Amino acid sequence: MYDISTRKRALALVAQGRSLNSVSRETGVSRAAIRSWQQRLEPLPRMAPADPGPPAEERAYSYLLGLYLGDGCISAHPRSGYYLRIACADAWPGLMEKCREAITSVRPGIGVYLLQKEGYTMVTSYSRYWPNLFPQHGPGKKHERRIALEPWQRTIVDAHPWEFVRGLIHSDGCRITNWTTRMVAGERKRYEYPRYFFTNVSADIRLLFTDTLSKLGVEWTECARKGTPFNISIARKASVALMDAHVGPKY
Structure with a gap:
């Protein structure tokens, strides 16, 4: 120079x-x-990219918001900008691909890469402006601070509630098969039935989940662990059918 x-x-x-x-x-x-x-006498100044503004695709954003609230975080780059990281268990490669697709739909052209950890993979993307899209970002763990949606986020979730529920289930939920036994004509028989669980230690995030379920007509119950609310269970046949139609198991 x-x-x-x-x-x-x-x-x-x-x-x-x-x-x-x-x-x-x-x-x-x-x-x-x-x-x-x-x-050109003077070198062109290096300008930071402009804030791209709202999500490019609101349906994808509602899903990505659910993933972020369940198993996501935002961390500052040592110099500038932020990393969005979504933890995806290695047992669900389809989830990693859906997460990648959601990020690139929300921010077309942005880079996404996979960072392998022990037993899981971090789907990671860098931008100066991730906190603008996820204002729930803050110091400490999510369950140790208040989590509430901004009005513009609420508008998106209300427009695409099933995508939000799917993101939460795909991050911190599961679909399992439960079983029980009953006496029928003097004979004990085994019955199996599907059930959805959502597990999150944040009362605020559980409330966002259950409020959305209630608006969708999905019945749910809260289960406690050692006296502390922890799990949301969806077991009634009609509600499970709704979840199967709009969410489905991870893959």
């Missing part, structure tokens, strides 16, 4: 009618550099 005085001197010599070769020999500056300075 040359200072501005060197550039001005070289250009002044060229303006006198001197050849690029002679100016280069006198100043020690390459002809290519002098030629580029003739087009």
Whole structure:
């Protein structure tokens, strides 16, 4: 890099009618550099990319928001910007692909890469503006601070509630097969039935989940662990059928 005085001197010599070769020999500056300075004396400033604004695709954002609230985090880059990281268990490769698709739908053209950890993979993307899309970001763990949706997020979730529920289930939920036994005509028989669970230690996030379920007509119950609410269970046949139609198991 040359200072501005060197550039001005070289250009002044060229303006006198001197050849690029002679100016280069006198100043020690390459002809290519002098030629580029003739087009532009000052280097263009390095501008930070502008904030791209709202999510490009709201349906994908509602799903990604559910993934973030369940198993996601935002961490600051040492110099500038932020990483969005969504933890996906290695047992569910389809989930990793859905997560990648959601990120690139919300922010078209953004880079997404996979960072392998022990037993899980971090689907990761860098941007200066991830906290703008996920204002729930803050210091400490999500369950240790208040989690509430901004009005614009609420509008998106209300428009695409099943995508939000799917994101939460795909991150912190599961579909399992329960069983029980009953006496029928003096004989004990085994019965199996599907059931959805959502597990999150944040009361605020559980409330966002259950409020959305209730608006969708899905019946749910809260289960406690050692006296502390922890799990949301969906076991009634009609409600499970709704979940199967709109959410389904991870894969």
